[in-house]
Amino acid sequence: MYELTNLTKTYETKRGTVSALNNVSLSIPTGQMVAIQGPTGGGKSTLLQMLGALERPTSGTVALSENLLSGMPDARLADIRARTIGFVFQGFNLIPTLTAQENVETALAPLGLSRTERRRRATEALDTVGLSERLAHHPAELSGGQQQRVAIARALVKEPSVLLADEPTGNLDEQTRDEIMDLLEGLWRDQGLTLIIVTHDSAVAKRAERRLHLKHGAVSEKKEHGTARRNTAQR
Ligand SMILES: Nc1ncnc2c1ncn2[C@@H]1O[C@H](COP(=O)(O)OP(=O)(O)OP(=O)(O)O)[C@@H](O)[C@H]1O
Ligand SMILES: [Mg+2]
Numbered sequence: 221m222y223e224l225t226n227l228t229k230t231y232e233t234k235r236g237t238v239s240a241l242n243n244v245s246l247s248i249p250t251g252q253m254v255a256i257q258g259p260t261g262g263g264k265s266t267l268l269q270m271l272g273a274l275e276r277p278t279s280g281t282v283a284l285s286e287n288l289l290s291g292m293p294d295a296r297l298a299d300i301r302a303r304t305i306g307f308v309f310q311g312f313n314l315i316p317t318l319t320a321q322e323n324v325e326t327a328l329a330p331l332g333l334s335r336t337e338r339r340r341r342a343t344e345a346l347d348t349v350g351l352s353e354r355l356a357h358h359p360a361e362l363s364g365g366q367q368q369r370v371a372i373a374r375a376l377v378k379e380p381s382v383l384l385a386d387e388p389t390g391n392l393d394e395q396t397r398d399e400i401m402d403l404l405e406g407l408w409r410d411q412g413l414t415l416i417i418v419t420h421d422s423a424v425a426k427r428a429e430r431r432l433h434l435k436h437g438a439v440s441e442k443k444e445h446g447t448a449r450r451n452t453a454q455r
Contacts, residue, residue, distance in 0.1 A: 227282060229277055242263075252430060253448050273301055320354050
């Protein structure tokens with residue numbers, strides 16, 4: 221599904237050049253559940269932004285299925301993001317002036333659906349994450365775990381084939397963390413998602429099929445296998 225080849229990302233700052241990713245080559249098959257760990261500043265969010273076509277590499281290539289993202293015009297990238305890739309950001313990035321329902325609907329804006337269809341799908345996505353009682357609440361009226369669920373519903377409402385989640389359980393208590401992970405793992409199992417999670421939490425990473433470690437912009441594989449299992453009949 222993803223094929224990364226000699227991927228490099230550097231940022232030019234006033235204090236000089238910062239290297240965030242350094243010659244990363246990596247394949248991620250369709251339907252895999254991957255955890256990415258590593259020290260702060262190691263390049264995890266940068267890598268996720270490359271996978272989500274939110275940023276372009278400095279050199280090297282990113283291919284998603286048959287699409288070479290790194291060479292694509294902005295308009296086509298926006299279209300692929302809108303249809304194929306769900307993103308849960310580090311921090312929730314909800315719009316404070318919109319209700320939960322409206323926040324989720326924003327993800328459908330580029331898809332040209334009717335207002336009724338947008339409402340129906342947003343309601344359904346919020347129901348899936350267990351928030352049907354909170355549709356009309358604004359983010360400030362929701363707990364951290366509930367806001368995180370809204371962010372997940374917003375990423376999933378377009379029925380993406382890839383879900384990229386940057387610290388989806390950061391700042392949550394252990395029980396809420398486990399509930400969010402049960403939810404993500406269930407969606408991964410039932411909907412055939414490719415699920416890529418950045419986390420500092422080993423309890424979260426342990427659940428993934430595959431664990432990657434990112435340090436100083438270089439990626440390595442961890443040996444341990446996770447606990448997540450897909451129903452083999454569905455594979
Ligand atoms: N927009 C930017 N401009 C300049 N430097 C950046 C930018 N974004 C990231 N960096 C630098 O790139 C490196 C990797 O950052 P990145 O955000 O990918 O780390 P991370 O692994 O996600 O860290 P954390 O665990 O703290 O979220 C860091 O040294 C960071 O300072
Ligand atoms: Mg980060």
